[in-house]
Amino acid sequence: MSENKTTYLDQIDTPDDLRRLKPEELPLYSGEVREFIVRQLSSNPGHLGSSLGTVELTVALHYVFNTPHDKIVWDVGHQSYAHKILTGRRDQFATKRTLGGLSGFPVMAESIYDSFGAGHASTSISAALGMAAADDLTGEKRQVVAIIGDGSLSGGLAYEGLNNAGAMNTDLLVILNDNRMSIDKNVGAMQEYLLSITASRRYNRLKNWVWDHLGRFKWLRRQIQKTGNALKTGLLQQSNLFEALNFRYFGPVDGHNLKSLVRVLNDLKQIPGPKLLHIVTEKGHGYQPAVENPALWHAPGRFNPENGELEVDPCDTTPPMRYQDVFGYTLIELAQVNPRIVGVTPAMPSGCSLSLMMEVMPERTFDVGIAEGHAVTFSAGMAAGGLHPFCNIYSTFMQRAYDNVIHDVALQHLDVTFCLDRAGIVGEDGATHQGIFDIAAFRAIPHVTIAAPMNEVELRHLMYTSQLPGNGAFVIRYPRGRGVIRDWQQPMEAIPVGTGRLLREGTDIALLSLGPVGNFAAQAIEQAEADGISVEHIDLRFAKPLDEALLHRVGRKFRRVITVEDGVISGGVGSAVLEFMNAHGYPCEVTLLGVPDEFPEHGTPHQLHHRYGFDTEGILNAIRQLS
Numbered sequence: 001m002s003e004n005k006t007t008y009l010d011q012i013d014t015p016d017d018l019r020r021l022k023p024e025e026l027p028l029y030s031g032e033v034r035e036f037i038v039r040q041l042s043s044n045p046g047h048l049g050s051s052l053g054t055v056e057l058t059v060a061l062h063y064v065f066n067t068p069h070d071k072i073v074w075d076v077g078h079q080s081y082a083h084k085i086l087t088g089r090r091d092q093f094a095t096k097r098t099l100g101g102l103s104g105f106p107v108m109a110e111s112i113y114d115s116f117g118a119g120h121a122s123t124s125i126s127a128a129l130g131m132a133a134a135d136d137l138t139g140e141k142r143q144v145v146a147i148i149g150d151g152s153l154s155g156g157l158a159y160e161g162l163n164n165a166g167a168m169n170t171d172l173l174v175i176l177n178d179n180r181m182s183i184d185k186n187v188g189a190m191q192e193y194l195l196s197i198t199a200s201r202r203y204n205r206l207k208n209w210v211w212d213h214l215g216r217f218k219w220l221r222r223q224i225q226k227t228g229n230a231l232k233t234g235l236l237q238q239s240n241l242f243e244a245l246n247f248r249y250f251g252p253v254d255g256h257n258l259k260s261l262v263r264v265l266n267d268l269k270q271i272p273g274p275k276l277l278h279i280v281t282e283k284g285h286g287y288q289p290a291v292e293n294p295a296l297w298h299a300p301g302r303f304n305p306e307n308g309e310l311e312v313d314p315c316d317t318t319p320p321m322r323y324q325d326v327f328g329y330t331l332i333e334l335a336q337v338n339p340r341i342v343g344v345t346p347a348m349p350s351g352c353s354l355s356l357m358m359e360v361m362p363e364r365t366f367d368v369g370i371a372e373g374h375a376v377t378f379s380a381g382m383a384a385g386g387l388h389p390f391c392n393i394y395s396t397f398m399q400r401a402y403d404n405v406i407h408d409v410a411l412q413h414l415d416v417t418f419c420l421d422r423a424g425i426v427g428e429d430g431a432t433h434q435g436i437f438d439i440a441a442f443r444a445i446p447h448v449t450i451a452a453p454m455n456e457v458e459l460r461h462l463m464y465t466s467q468l469p470g471n472g473a474f475v476i477r478y479p480r481g482r483g484v485i486r487d488w489q490q491p492m493e494a495i496p497v498g499t500g501r502l503l504r505e506g507t508d509i510a511l512l513s514l515g516p517v518g519n520f521a522a523q524a525i526e527q528a529e530a531d532g533i534s535v536e537h538i539d540l541r542f543a544k545p546l547d548e549a550l551l552h553r554v555g556r557k558f559r560r561v562i563t564v565e566d567g568v569i570s571g572g573v574g575s576a577v578l579e580f581m582n583a584h585g586y587p588c589e590v591t592l593l594g595v596p597d598e599f600p601e602h603g604t605p606h607q608l609h610h611r612y613g614f615d616t617e618g619i620l621n622a623i624r625q626l627s
Contacts, residue, residue: 008029008032009029013088014086014088015086018062018063019063021063023258026059026262033055033085033086037052037082039305040093044094044098045301046097046299047079047104049298050179050283051081052290053282054080054255055286056256056261057255057279057281058082058083059082061265064269065143065145066142068112071116071128071142071143072113073127073145073146073147074124075121075146076105076120076121077118077119079149079177080105081093083113084096084111087111089111097430098602099602099604100601100603105430105432117432122156124152124161125157125162125165125174126164128161128174132144132172133170136170145173145175146161146174148174149176150178150179154370155371156371162174162247165247166246166274167246174247175276176278178252178255179280242276246274247275248274250268252279252280253278253280255279256281256285283298288308295350319488320482322481322482323456323479323480323481324480326456327353327392327459327463328352328356329489330460330463332357332360332361334463334492335357335364340467341364341387341467342382343358343361344366344375344378344382345391345392346367346368346393347369348394348421366378372398375401376405376408377408379391379409379416380408380412383409384414388416388417388467395420395438395477396433399441402441405442405473410446410473413447415469417463417466418475419463420476420478422479423438423479424436424517425605425608426605427602427603427608428603434595434599435567436567437567437568439571439573440567440568441571443543443544443571443572444571448472448475449474449497449542449545450477451474452476453515454515455483455516456483458541459483461492464493477515478515478516479566483516484516497542497545498542498546498547499541499547504536506534506535507534507536508533509536509560509627510535510536510538510560511525511535511537511562511564512561512573513537513539514573515565517614518539518564520564520615520619521619524616524619527616527620528624533623533627535623536557543576546577551577552584556586560626561577561581561590561591562590562591562593562622562623562626564614565593565594565614567595568594568595568596574593574594591622593622
């Protein structure tokens with residue numbers, strides 16, 4: 001990279017400052033923004049590749065549109081770093097994704113320029129259409145722009161928004177940022193369709209000629225645009241899905257050509273109704289290591305900005321292994337024995353390590369794109385056809401498929417294993433990504449088993465148990481990060497559903513934990529023993545069904561009980577224990593440790609576990625307070 005010298009970056013704090021630049025200065029400013037992002041993320045990691053790919057688009061949008069009066073709605077938010085830098089947050093950017101600092105995603109409470117919060121995919125079109133409809137009803141005159149990536153177009157919500165917008169004929173500009181990637185390489189028919197549009201030389205040559213040569217005759221250009229499908233289909237033999245949905249389609253346009261982007265956006269401001277601008281960008285643009293390996297550089301961690309060498313944490317090269325990799329290798333073992341097993345994920349094969357099975361059994365693994373609801377119902381269909389799907393979805397994204405789990409799996413008693421990666425506090429990605437609601441959500445559904453392993457060996461046992469016939473919908477939740485056992489690849493065995501483990505006997509207090517937080521509890525109990533406090537430790541293992549034999553034991557023996565879970569307290573496993581004690585008349589004082597009734601912000605898991613009092617120190621304090 002070049003020396004860290006800037007001419008424009010420090011002068012521009014708001015879009016008003018940007019609009020004072022001459023058009024020929026915009027590429028220079030964009031280059032400084034790109035270098036700033038690279039240097040900042042080299043020491044404070046975040047989503048690099050996507051944000052580098054949208055620098056020119058961001059600059060063009062804020063240069064052309066009167067933000068914050070005009071509204072820009074980002075999809076997901078991975079690509080919004082240049083937007084944050086340009087809208088008054090450059091000096092705070094170093095605090096990004098740290099406790100008390102900037103979020104890594106758009107947040108309405110953070111800035112008036114963040115017109116809508118985003119952390120999950122495919123929401124921008126629906127949200128922007130809602131804003132445009134509100135403007136129509138209130139008489140507000142402004143532009144509303146939605147930016148959506150080609151990866152997010154695999155989500156059904158995007159098509160619901162497109163379909164509704166075309167029918168309403170409301171003024172709305174949708175920008176399709178087409179870079180052929182989400183986190184992993186995009187899959188599905190839409191990806192092939194977009195490629196066919198960008199590859200059609202005949203189609204694009206004629207359309208670009210019209211655009212460039214009739215610029216002086218705007219009335220004629222508008223007349224040609226109004227002919228829409230008839231002209232393009234008749235002359236070019238090229239149908240267009242977006243125009244079939246009543247959108248006026250423009251593009252594809254080079255998303256890194258600022259001069260062209262500014263001109264096109266200025267023209268589109270004058271055209272009423274729903275419009276879609278298709279731009280083609282390069283993920284990681286301007287930083288060669290990110291261009292060469294976009295999947296790795298989506299969120300690469302710390303690196304040397306000069307040569308692109310990734311910093312390796314010593315913990316990353318030694319055991320224990322990550323939970324997601326234990327899942328991946330264990331699934332291969334199970335699938336080698338059980339030919340009915342298949343793997344399914346919505347666009348996260350490397351993120352959940354289903355990619356390991358893809359390498360050896362590609363015909364039995366399915367990446368369905370960013371489409372969680374479809375992933376669940378697709379799995380249900382395969383289960384109805386005699387297979388046993390392992391459907392791996394991050395806990396936070398599983399929220400989007402709640403109805404599918406109820407209607408298509410649980411109600412029909414189908415055997416599907418749901419492996420919820422990133423369950424519990426996940427850290428720096430913040431409120432939109434914390435996997436804290438799954439226990440409470442799934443506890444309410446009949447015919448659903450909910451389990452959480454305390455360690456990697458227990459994860460293997462639960463995976464083995466879940467694929468045995470007749471278990472129905474079987475949820476296994478496990479956290480982001482590494483386990484606690486080096487020798488994890490031990491023989492698998494079936495666990496009777498709904499049975500916990502008595503790990504340690506005690507006389508003063510009973511502590512019931514669920515999942516890996518049981519390791520914090522075990523450490524706290526050791527320290528409490530040194531204080532003369534005797535604590536009985538039970539690993540519940542199942543949030544549903546509960547081990548009633550163990551709970552009766554606790555109810556008869558103890559009057560002071562602590563429950564610990566990495567999830568929301570409201571409706572969680574602690575609530576289930578409290579309900580049990582009340583239903584059976586046990587006069588226990590039950591202290592519930594977990595996430596309170598709020599959305600946890602971004603910070604490290606250690607910081608957030610400490611904040612909510614279920615790290616080792618917090619559990620020890622709860623024990624001491626009850627003793």
